[in-house]
Amino acid sequence: MSDVQLGMPRLPAPDYPADVRARLDADAREVISRYPDSRSALLPLLHLVQSEEGHVTRTGVRFCAEQLGLTTAEVTAVATFYTMYRRKPSGDYQVGVCTNTLCAVMGGDAIFDALKEHLGVGNGETTPDGKVTLEHIECNAACDYAPVLMVNWEFFDNQTVESATALVDDLRAGRAVAPTRGAPLCTYKETARILAGFPDERPGAVEAGGGAGPASLAGLRLAKGESAPGRVVAPRAAARPAAEDRPGTGPRPTAGEAPATHPSSHDAPQQTSASDPSNPAGPAAEEGE
DSSP: OOOOOOOOOOOOOOOOOHHHHHHHHHHHHHHHTTOSSGGGGHHHHHHHHHHHHSSOOHHHHHHHHHHHTOOHHHHHHHHTTSTTSOSSOOOSEEEEEEOSHHHIIIIIHHHHHHHHHHHTOOTTEEOTTSSEEEEEESOOSOGGGOSOEEETTEEEOSOOHHHHHHHHHHHHHTOOOOOSBSSOOOOHHHHHHHHTTOOOOSTTHHHHHOOOOHHHHHHHHHHTTOOOSSOSSOOGGGGSOOGGGSTTOOOOOOTTOOOOOOSSGGGSOOOOTTTOTTSOOOTTOOTTO
């Protein structure tokens, strides 16, 4: 007897209720009208259906397919490729902890581990009250504020285990939370509708969006010739021994002779196994191999 069991074919996804469908139809027409090719509207339409249910459901996939004349397989292929589209119910607040190199070194890994234990959830999981979904993010594009968390894509900079724990506790308790910079915090569904291209109706939210923070703009100010509050990077030569004290270098230049310069220490000539027979790299590492 075979162990193979044939199940019933999966039924088509149900439609939205009539009132919801009518509202989404009107919103979809507005989104599609922005593009010369209707297929280009798929990404904002996925945000639109996500704003309705908090994640991209089978009903949402069907809706997008019908609006754009695509198959549900084509819509699903896009929805599963981009991580900003959720495929299962998520919390009101998506808490993303950057665990890429700089944030991890500065404490991101410790923050992520602490939040998993504190909330009792794993990566991509949601707390039982439906308030917080925790996830690690590869880069929040804010390395100068490491370690960084994002809540519904708003920045919370220079975090610690203690501040991150207090943050998620406030979110779950319904207490007001203000991002370090940028617009005020809103729910994930509200964020998804904004990402679909609809106006942010909250008073003062657009003006509060602002731009980059002071740390991000330091290099721009220097490039413009503006004075900096302090030396940003110490000269390389300050920490390097004198030339005659460094092995493999010649004597210091005499008076009136210009010293040899290089754009950075990485451009200086380095000894290799081929040029330094006393320190070979091994029989299988001849130069050119």
